[in-house]
Amino acid sequence: MKTIKKTNTMKTFKKISILFLATLVFSACSSDDDSPIPVNEEEVITTLTAEFTPVGGGSTITLRSRDLDGDGPNPPVITVSGPFAVSTTYNGRLIILNETETPAEIINSEIEEEDDEHQFFFQATNGIGTFNYVDFDGDGNPLGLAFTMTTSQSAATGRLTITLRHEPNKDAAGVSEGDITNAGGETDIQASFSVMVQ
């Protein structure tokens, strides 16, 4: 009688231990299968396109900086469609895209919604052009998604840089005139193009 009872206990113990082992093995195996899901990076900006349309007609000039791997090792691809004409005023507009998504997400509206926290700055070397803001935030401070550029009177080559600052100090000296020196904030986009005025 005693021996039988003992055997039964042993059996139960064995069963429990097998069950325990099985759970271990099962959980070990199952965890191997669940792969993490990829992160679709949000608020990524891959592409800045600046379109310059001459006032009074003529061919549109497009500058583009495209960086499809974001903070990956590949540098942005910079393209300039052609030279600007001398003494010409261009209506400029910027298109900001996240091309890691299909269809590409247009970031412009996000910037417009928080226009008081953003400002674009335009800088040109060699006096190749001057810039004026066309769009403004609720406080009457410039934003810069739309702007005008007036090219130099004589032919020149230079560098055109477009910078987007997040949380700049728009009230600091010169900032509302487009001077980046005192703007502060942090840079969200900085694209620099080698351009020609002829």
Next chain:
Amino acid sequence: MKYFILIVACCVFNMTYSQKCNSKFSGEIHDFHDGTPIVGATVYIESIDKYAISDIDGKFSLENVCDGSLAVVIEHVACETKQLNVKISGDTFRVINLEHHIEELKEIKLKGNSTPKLMKTSQETVLKTDVIERYSSLSLGDALKQISGVSSINTGNSIVKPVINGLHGSRIVVMTNGVRLQDQEWGIEHAPNIDLNTAGSINVIKGANALAYGGDAIGGVIVIKPSNISLKDSLYGKTIVSGQTNGRGFSLSSSLIKTYKKGWYVGAQGSTKRYGDFEAPDYNLTNTGLNSKGFSVDAGYKTFEQGFDVYYSYLNNEIAILRSSHIGNVEDLVNAINNQQPLVVNDFSYDINAPRQDVTHQIFKSNLYKRFKKFGRLELQYDFQNNQRFEFDIRVGDDRDKPAIDLTLKTHTIRTELKLDSKSNVTYSFGVNAGYQNNFANPDTGVRRLIPDYDRYDAGIFTIANYRMNDKINLDFGLRYDFNRIDAKKFYQTSRWEERRYDDDFGDIVIDDLGTQLLTNPVFDYHNVSASAGIEYQMDETNSFIFNYGLSNRAPNPSELFSDGLHHSAARIELGDLRIKQETSNRVSGTYSHSGNSLNFNLEAFYNHIGDYIFIEPTGTEQTIRGAFPVWSYGQTNAALFGLDLTSRYKFNERWSFSNKSSLIKGRDLDFERALIDMPSFKSVNILGYSNEKWLSFNSELQSELVLRQNDFPNNNFEVFIPSTGQMVLVDISTPPPAYHLLHFQSDITLNISTKTDLNIGLNVTNILNRSYREYLNRLRYFADDLGRNVMLQLKLNY
């Protein structure tokens, strides 16, 4: 029949004895070295299971003791356990000398309970309760900086990581209440999740000799222990309140413990801290506040022979990070470095805005021990830790309130240790531990994972021997083996994978190709052997020497292996490397201690050769649509660290004293024959102290802290084209800030409110002269000055 005779014999035996069991055994327990009475020692008579505890004069007495020869065990936290045979005939009085640890004789003489060194032959320093309490409102890192040779690497003033002899992060093991802290310590902006108010004592062991805690502590081990619980019927506790001007905040900590003579105890502790923006001498440090909440509960049963303990702790820290340190690209960094003050300075506020961290750490621990007669002590422990880390960056649109980092790290550990201490001159310890860790990086952040999901398995086995050759010589030996496996699932950008040339070496670990991203499954195994040997030689009453050697290996941490991506708070791209191997440290050190009547000093020297030393430094720039970013890459080299740490104190008389603590360290990159990055600069602290028992136990100290400029640094400066100005600009990220000298003052008095209650009032002033300075090892030194003057009032009530 045989049994029957035995039982009868026992009864008779007992009866004969019970008749003469009304003797009184009393005595006094003294320190072997200086004859002072030892308070709180346990006198235990095994055969009749009776205890007594020595009082303030070292006196004890046990009633109703039987005549004859008695085996008595005398135990005290700060002493060697002593076993004696006492012959009792009638009322018997004995004077018992206990071997107090040598450490007790130097440094500050302490009233009340004291703490021993954990290892006799290591470079070890103990911070006691009164020192820890002074830092109640600050962090672990701030308190440890009192030790010569310990500094800190900071992100602002609230994130303070301890640095021991130039090493930090994964190279330091932090043990809290017997649990090895697992709180993502690999991150340079991850401060240890420790509430200093839970600590009764802190032992800092330099180097990897304390093998019981881990084989990878190349820098050292920090052992935080709760206050000792004594076996008596008592209810006691303390409350510390402090308020300070800088940060306009307060901290409050309170604890209550109930103990029973039989060994049961239960205790609880809670603390909270709240600070707003701190101030540099010339401006507000906008967004540097802190909000910390923590509590712990502890219960158990403890006797000389057996016991158990159940412990739970919770700590939440919400830390604001200087607004101006969050920058966009290298041009912003150049602007920040060239600006003399931070770009964002707003009015004082208690708000904690982005960038900020919100970290919660929970520990559950249970352990039990049993002591076997004439054999030793066996201990078993299980612990579970849950670390939840959120980091919030400055983001736009819908993501504004979403964390950029959301990591959950869970760690289970079981360990067992057997200590054979029945022989008076030899102790052996054997230990085994096993651990499982899981890291989960929440993909909902909308930011690519900084650290991937991974499982980690650890197993370790060690043996340690302590020999006491004679009164003068102690020897320690230790050997340990550890196995680590890390099994990660990591996404790489295809462009990064190719740029790192991983397709050549690691093509087989790619398990899924998503076009622009690859899912990989790196599995790495590491086998680490560590060893230690040490000797302590007590030349005479006042002079002693320690020499030791330690070999240790450390497996690379997840950050060193897997980092890849843009770190906004530092405006840098950080790259780990899958090819990184473990690093190997060979450390030799020597200590000379002198403890005379008026002069005490302790001089420590070390040389640490680290093969395949893992470090991060700037290696170039990468262009993105945001502009250019400096790239910081992990690499390996052969390195040597060596230095001297001095602690000295001269007592002019009962009241006046002078102390000096200085440390000098050099770090060399042996392969490239240049300095190592991020080495602490020379520091010397001179302290003039005055105490007067008659003036309500008045103590005061005037401290002068001198930190010289670090002149040995690798020059990683680089030139970068700044498009908005059209110029090449030198980015000076290497040059250390100039030397600085600060004055601090602290004082306190103690009022006895009743027999059991006393009130200690402390006044501390740091940076009295309100000097502007920047510290080389503060990562925010590019952006703002360090803290200005702070006046703090602290009330401490012991009851």
